Amino acid sequence: MQSDAEITKMVxxxxxxxxxxxxxxxxxxxxxxxxxxxxDYHRADDAAQDAFVKAYEKLPGLRxxxxxxxxxxxxxxxxxxxxxxxxxxxxxxxxQTAEEIESRDGRLDPDKQTLLAAVARLPEAEQQVIMLRxxxxxxxxxxxxxxxxxxxxxxxxxxxxxxxxxxxLKEADL
Amino acid sequence: xxxxxxxxxxxxxxxxQALESQDSIIPGVMSRIEALxxxxxxxHDNQKSILMIRRIIMNRFTKFAAAxxxxxxxxxxxxVWNKSMPAAYALECTIRANHGVRYIHIKDFKPGQSDPKExxxxxxxxxxxxxxxxxxxxxxxxxxxxxxxxxxxxxxxWFKKKNTLTTLMDKTVATQLLEAMQQLxxxxxxxxxxxxxxxxxxxxxxDEPADxxxxxxxxxxxxxxxxxxxxxxxxxxDPATKLVSVVEFYQLKDGEYRQxxxxxxxxxxxxxxxxxxxxxxxxxxxxxxxxxTTQEIGLVQGRLTDQEIAVEVVCQFLQALIxxxxxxxxxxxxxxxxxxxxxxxxxxKFVRIVSIGEPTPSTFNDSLKVPCEYEIEADxxxxxxxxxxxxxxxxxxxxxxxxxxxx
Numbered sequence: 001m002q003s004d005a006e007i008t009k010m011v012x013x014x015x016x017x018x019x020x021x022x023x024x025x026x027x028x029x030x031x032x033x034x035x036x037x038x039x040d041y042h043r044a045d046d047a048a049q050d051a052f053v054k055a056y057e058k059l060p061g062l063r064x065x066x067x068x069x070x071x072x073x074x075x076x077x078x079x080x081x082x083x084x085x086x087x088x089x090x091x092x093x094x095x096q097t098a099e100e101i102e103s104r105d106g107r108l109d110p111d112k113q114t115l116l117a118a119v120a121r122l123p124e125a126e127q128q129v130i131m132l133r134x135x136x137x138x139x140x141x142x143x144x145x146x147x148x149x150x151x152x153x154x155x156x157x158x159x160x161x162x163x164x165x166x167x168x169l170k171e172a173d174l
Numbered sequence: 175x176x177x178x179x180x181x182x183x184x185x186x187x188x189x190x191q192a193l194e195s196q197d198s199i200i201p202g203v204m205s206r207i208e209a210l211x212x213x214x215x216x217x218h219d220n221q222k223s224i225l226m227i228r229r230i231i232m233n234r235f236t237k238f239a240a241a242x243x244x245x246x247x248x249x250x251x252x253x254v255w256n257k258s259m260p261a262a263y264a265l266e267c268t269i270r271a272n273h274g275v276r277y278i279h280i281k282d283f284k285p286g287q288s289d290p291k292e293x294x295x296x297x298x299x300x301x302x303x304x305x306x307x308x309x310x311x312x313x314x315x316x317x318x319x320x321x322x323x324x325x326x327x328x329x330x331x332w333f334k335k336k337n338t339l340t341t342l343m344d345k346t347v348a349t350q351l352l353e354a355m356q357q358l359x360x361x362x363x364x365x366x367x368x369x370x371x372x373x374x375x376x377x378x379x380x381d382e383p384a385d386x387x388x389x390x391x392x393x394x395x396x397x398x399x400x401x402x403x404x405x406x407x408x409x410x411x412d413p414a415t416k417l418v419s420v421v422e423f424y425q426l427k428d429g430e431y432r433q434x435x436x437x438x439x440x441x442x443x444x445x446x447x448x449x450x451x452x453x454x455x456x457x458x459x460x461x462x463x464x465x466x467t468t469q470e471i472g473l474v475q476g477r478l479t480d481q482e483i484a485v486e487v488v489c490q491f492l493q494a495l496i497x498x499x500x501x502x503x504x505x506x507x508x509x510x511x512x513x514x515x516x517x518x519x520x521x522x523k524f525v526r527i528v529s530i531g532e533p534t535p536s537t538f539n540d541s542l543k544v545p546c547e548y549e550i551e552a553d554x555x556x557x558x559x560x561x562x563x564x565x566x567x568x569x570x571x572x573x574x575x576x577x578x579x580x581x
Binding site for chain 2: 016017019020023024027028031032035036037045048049052053056057077078080081085109111112115116119120121130134135137162165166169
């Protein structure tokens with residue numbers, strides 16, 4: 001499995017299709033970050049797409065390719081906030097589809113929303129490993145490889161993140 | 175591994191499953207990337223200089239602060255038509271086609287919710303929105319149950335839960351309602367459907383029963399490969415007046431069409447009681463009244479990022495309280511009257527800011543939550559309070575941000 005830094009370099013060298021690997025890798029984390037802001041699956045998907053396209057366009061400005069994940073999350077948050085502020089009405093008008101029927105109104109249930117909000121409050125490095133590990137369904141070894149960190153570091157970060165999440169969820173009575 | 179860790183892991187896995195049900199966005203992203211003018215990511219030679227400028231600006235603008243926002247969203251269960259016409263032209267068409275409609279009452283239902291959103295609209299003879307009232311039940315509004323009346327680019331919003339009446343400038347309500355009228359106006363609706371059918375974007379079936387007491391049923395189905403795949407609308411048209419009375423909204427899912435919305439149109443051209451458009455009679459006398467049309471609310475964002483302005487707003491707000499400058503604090507706090515703020519905070523003296531943390535997106539609207547700690551003194555006792563203060567862009571005052579909600 002290639003690291004983010006390696007794939008990023010390939011993209012910058014003109015291998016456009018390599019970017020698809022990054023999209024696949026971060027699809028769910030990006031969607032989760034957008035969903036945490038927008039609370040609507042469809043709007044989150046739109047914002048997620050915007051974030052990936054923006055990240056692609058801005059890739060040459062990424063000074064540390066190994067930091068692609070947290071950088072992408074920041075872009076996503078920004079895209080989602082822009083979406084929330086600029087097109088609340090139109091997006092809401094157009095985005096009531098089948099998923100809304102299943103989850104009543106297109107949103108996560110409150111417990112999952114609280115958990116997602118807690119994940120979003122984690123420090124960037126911990127947020128990245130949590131998202132890659134659980135939302136991306138990667139093993140610890142794979143997370144380490146993707147993020148360019150040692151397995152020991154990732155394990156510690158996961159453990160710390162678990163602790164923080166436990167505390168936050170306890171505060172939220174979850 | 176402890177039971178607690180298991181529990182967290184389990185919750186995270188459940189969250190992952192909830193997110194897994196979506197279709198992949200990879201094809202969409204890659205096709206957009208393919209469509210970019212350049213084949214490769216853009217080169218940003220000026221990236222460093224931009225960063226440098228931003229840092230300088232940040233340092234110079236640390237005195238800038240925020241404002242308050244109240245979003246009014248009409249949000250009908252509509253907007254399903256292809257927007258093939260330019261917006262301005264489409265609205266012009268609507269205004270013309272509305273000549274025959276002076277009054278309308280709309281109810282918008284959603285599955286699982288008993289109370290609909292309700293809208294009352296009065297049009298001028300030339301088809302423009304003159305008066306509007308929008309009632310949102312709690313499920314339809316992040317602010318809780320609220321009622322909005324609109325006239326001449328000015329809106330009054332009664333937040334029932336907060337018992338607050340806010341008056342603000344607004345240019346969005348009329349446009350949204352005119353867009354809504356595009357959907358329901360029978361002439362425009364049928365024209366659009368015919369156009370879409372001619373373009374192969376939708377198939378339209380019209381069932382006109384011989385029994386004239388039964389409605390004409392117009393069914394529009396959008397193909398799976400179209401711009402609104404799997405969507406189906408069923409319009410019920412009154413055979414006598416040829417006006418749309420009900421629209422049902424369906425989405426194809428797992429081989430069957432499931433209803434996700436229903437909009438009813440009542441009271442065509444039945445004059446609406448002027449009292450409907452006058453909130454003052456309904457708002458309790460003890461409600462807080464905030465007028466944002468007579469003052470600039472919050473602070474100018476300038477070239478600060480959203481996070482930076484959010485922090486600045488909180489910083490200046492707390493500084494104003496420390497200086498007992500309630501006029502300034504009130505302006506930053508959504509325009510709350512200075513006297514009221516002073517009265518509410520009479521027992522508390524703000525001593526100093528201890529810390530202001532990094533803003534995080536709110537989980538319920540477009541605001542940013544800014545964590546902060548400040549020292550206060552009450553009854554001669556000093557203590558440090560922690561708050562999460564919500565900061566949002568000011569509705570109707572572009573480029574300004576203010577505090578929204580309590581702290």
